[in-house]
Amino acid sequence: MPRIPVKLVSWEEITEWSWGLAKVIEKSGYVPDVVIAIARGGYVPARLLCDFLGIENLLSIQSQHWTEAAKKGERAIIKFDYSVDLTEYRALLVDDIIDTGESVILAKEHISNSWRPKDLKIAALQWISSVAKIKPDFYYMEVKEWVWFQYPWTRLEDVTQFLKRIIESSYREEGRVSWTLEDLNKKFIEWYDIAVGGRYIAEAIEVLAKRGLLKAINGSYIYTATTM
Ligand code: AMP
Numbered sequence: 001m002p003r004i005p006v007k008l009v010s011w012e013e014i015t016e017w018s019w020g021l022a023k024v025i026e027k028s029g030y031v032p033d034v035v036i037a038i039a040r041g042g043y044v045p046a047r048l049l050c051d052f053l054g055i056e057n058l059l060s061i062q063s064q065h066w067t068e069a070a071k072k073g074e075r076a077i078i079k080f081d082y083s084v085d086l087t088e089y090r091a092l093l094v095d096d097i098i099d100t101g102e103s104v105i106l107a108k109e110h111i112s113n114s115w116r117p118k119d120l121k122i123a124a125l126q127w128i129s130s131v132a133k134i135k136p137d138f139y140y141m142e143v144k145e146w147v148w149f150q151y152p153w154t155r156l157e158d159v160t161q162f163l164k165r166i167i168e169s170s171y172r173e174e175g176r177v178s179w180t181l182e183d184l185n186k187k188f189i190e191w192y193d194i195a196v197g198g199r200y201i202a203e204a205i206e207v208l209a210k211r212g213l214l215k216a217i218n219g220s221y222i223y224t225a226t227t228m
Contacts (some may be wrong), residue, residue, distance in 0.1 A: 001032075001177070003165075003192070004148055004192070005122065005145075005146070005147045005148065005195070006147065006148045006149075006150050006193065006194050007147050007148070007150065008150045008194040008195065008196065009147065009149050009150060009151050009152060010152065011152050011227055014044060014048070014125070014151070014152065016227065017045075017125045017126075017140045017141060018044075018045050018048035018052060018125065018140075019048075019051060019052060020121055020140040020141075021045070021049065021124075021125055021138060021139070022048075022049055022053050023139045024123075024140065025049070025053065025092070025123060025138050026053065026137070028137075028138065030090070030092075030119075030121055030137075030138075031090065031140060032053070032055060032084065032089075032090050032091060032092035032121070032127070033055065033057060033089050033090050033091075034055070034058070034059065034089045034090070034091050034092070034117070035049055035050050035055050035057065035058050035059075035091075035092050035094055036058075036059055036060065036061055036091055036092065036093045036094065036107075036111065037058065037059070037060045037061075037094050037095075038061060038062075038063055038094065038095040038103060038104065038107050039060050039061065039063075039064075039079075039155075040059070040062070041061035041086035041095055041096035041097065041151070041153075042060075042094045042095040042096055042124075043060070043153070044094075044096070044151075044153055045095070045096055045123075045124075045125050046058060046060075046094040048095060049092070049123065051183070055092075057089070058215055059084065059109065061078065061093075061107050061111065062078065062079040062080055063076055063077070063079075063103040063104070063107035063110070064076065064077060064079060064103065064107050065100065065102050065103040065163040073104065075216075076102040076103045076105075076106040077106075077150045078107070078110050080112075081110075083114055083115065083173050084115050085115070085116070086111070086115040086116060086117035086118075087116050087117070087118065088118065089117050089118060090117065090118050090119040090120075091111065091115075091117035091118075091119065091120045091121070092106060092120075092122075092123055093108060093111065093120060093121070093122045093123070094122075094123050094124070095122075095123075095124045095166075096125055096126070096149075096151060097124060097125060097126040097127070097128065097143075097149060097204045098122075098124045098126070098127045098128065098132045098134065098136055098139070099128050099131060099132065100131060100132065100133060101132040101133040101134040102133065102152050104134060104214070105133060105134050108120065111129060113210035121137040121138065122134070122136040122137050122138070123136060123137065123139070124136045124138075124139050124140075125139070125140050125141065126139065126140065126141045126142075126143050126149065127139040127142055127143065128143045128144075128146055129142050129143065129144060130143075130144055130145065130146065131146060134228075150194055150196070155196060155200055156200060156203055156204060156207070159173055159188075159196055159200045159201060159203075159204040160204040160207045160208060162188065162191065162192055163184060163188065163201070163204050163205065163208060164208060164213065165191075166184070166187050166188065166191055167179065167208070167213070167214070167223050168223075168225070170187070171223055171225060176219050176223070177222055177223045177225075178221070178222055178223075179214075179221045179222075179223070180219070180220055180221070180222060181201070181202070181205070184201060184205065184221070185190040185198070185201055188201060205221060209221070211223060213225075
């Protein structure tokens, strides 16, 4: 059984969903003249919406809540609080997914109060309606049951976190310190049930080794917590 529900999202799906979202916005009659991407998850959808809706103006705000995969930070914060004058613009605030909704609520409040656009609407590829504190003006997909969507732009970051959790909890639960690449691949599928490809697993192991969590010894990886 997977430890948390995860769904792998492909680049093709992202393109498809962004087209779908662009059509929803177009049909509504709302014509934004600036797109604001919520960093970091909104970057790719925002850029695609600029392309699909023919919008030249793109800027960004970093409203951050989830600092690691499927693990909530305490509260949302605005990083890099700069100011721009949007009084002449109709804005579209874009994120990948609205989960708790806290990041988008904070970004919207900040933009309304400090950037003051003529109009401001929210668009997201996905909206988790069962948990979100806000409903976006435009969305492509309503998600009823909570899932962690493993987007292509956070693949290495997520795989690294997921492997780290496997290694740390196997040490806590069974005292395990030694892993082969094959073991890690197998456990990854057992825990998360997604096929990310060998490249990501190998690169994530490299990241963990660089951070000092794993050491490669005679073809095995040793969890270093015991020696630290
Ligand atoms: P939230 O403030 O809870 O609506 O989420 C803020 C950001 O965290 C989202 O824009 C995503 O980038 C990321 N995130 C939150 N929940 C998920 C999820 N279920 N799957 C993938 N990414 C998520």
